[in-house]
Amino acid sequence: MKTLADLKKIREKAQEEMKLRGGNVRVKIVVGMGTSGIAMGAREVMKTFLEEIANRNLTDVMVTQAGEKGLSSMEPVVDLIEEGKPKVTYGNMTPEKVKKVVVEHIVNGRIVSDYVVATGN
Amino acid sequence: MQDISLHLLDVIENSVRAQARNIKIRVINHVQKNLLRIIVEDDGTGMDSQTLQLAQDPFFTSKEEREKKVGLGIPLFKQNAELTDGCFNMTSEPGFGTVLRVDFTLDHIDRMPLGNLKDTLLGAIIGHPEVDFSINLSYSEKGMEQSFHFDTAAIKEELGGIPLTYPDVIEYIDTSLYEGIQNTNMEDV
Numbered sequence: 001m002k003t004l005a006d007l008k009k010i011r012e013k014a015q016e017e018m019k020l021r022g023g024n025v026r027v028k029i030v031v032g033m034g035t036s037g038i039a040m041g042a043r044e045v046m047k048t049f050l051e052e053i054a055n056r057n058l059t060d061v062m063v064t065q066a067g068e069k070g071l072s073s074m075e076p077v078v079d080l081i082e083e084g085k086p087k088v089t090y091g092n093m094t095p096e097k098v099k100k101v102v103v104e105h106i107v108n109g110r111i112v113s114d115y116v117v118a119t120g121n
Numbered sequence: 122m123q124d125i126s127l128h129l130l131d132v133i134e135n136s137v138r139a140q141a142r143n144i145k146i147r148v149i150n151h152v153q154k155n156l157l158r159i160i161v162e163d164d165g166t167g168m169d170s171q172t173l174q175l176a177q178d179p180f181f182t183s184k185e186e187r188e189k190k191v192g193l194g195i196p197l198f199k200q201n202a203e204l205t206d207g208c209f210n211m212t213s214e215p216g217f218g219t220v221l222r223v224d225f226t227l228d229h230i231d232r233m234p235l236g237n238l239k240d241t242l243l244g245a246i247i248g249h250p251e252v253d254f255s256i257n258l259s260y261s262e263k264g265m266e267q268s269f270h271f272d273t274a275a276i277k278e279e280l281g282g283i284p285l286t287y288p289d290v291i292e293y294i295d296t297s298l299y300e301g302i303q304n305t306n307m308e309d310v
Contacts, residue, residue, distance in 0.1 A: 001300065002293055002296055002300065004279050006293060007276060007279040007293065008279060010280070010287070010293060011281055011283050014280075014283040014289070014290075015283070023282070025284075031248065033130065033248065034134065035134075035192070035193055035194040038127055038131050039122055043127065043237070043240055044240070046240075046244040046248060047244060050244070050286075050295075053286060053288055053291060054289075054291045054292050054295075057288045058288065059288065062284060063247065063248060063286055064249065065134065065245065065248030065249060067138055
């Protein structure tokens, strides 16, 4: 059984780490979670991002869910926002594609152009 | 939508879009009453009676600035509940919030499965760190009741400023939800 005491340990560990590298968020991921996105598998896309963050121990990445924005035919849609760079929008995402985006884009800094449906704002 | 937990995710997103800061979710599986009930209660902007009526109409959406003016989320959820001789009830008060209660007949042949409740809740909790979720799952059979309660406000307080996307926190929430869902037999409903 998980208890609040486990959280205290996590907090202490995370605070140590943040002292070393600062608490800044390097990459922000926004998963489109409108009705059409959900129907096309956005929940599994979200889950795969969370799994990859946990498995690869990525501590400078943030993931949020947001409503749809008119790209219904390309759902599930994901925005990747990095400080000082144009926003990259990936479309028709699947758990497999998410894994590739995590390795290529988030870890190695190379945009996966095959999946990109829009850039900039 | 292939399962009830996807509908649940869809209505949670509605609550978030209505600026809810607190969302209460209850899933009740009552075998003797042959009932599967989902309740979602938020403190968002709420709707007046006309909007409330319109929200159940497939050709209405509150999402502005878009070409296709349809909103199928609520009408499909309602239809799927009514297909099982269940019922769909939505009440709202502008400035106070919205309460949604959806009943399915548990053993009805047309009832869709509950589906992956864990991933719905995990994504919603972590994807909306500004919202506090209070989750209650309860399972009753032959006078025995198992219940699971999960409150994200307490977790956030314990974490101080550590984000919910911190890897160990994701695992913590995932495991807690998994155990709660197992203990209340919600995994293959």
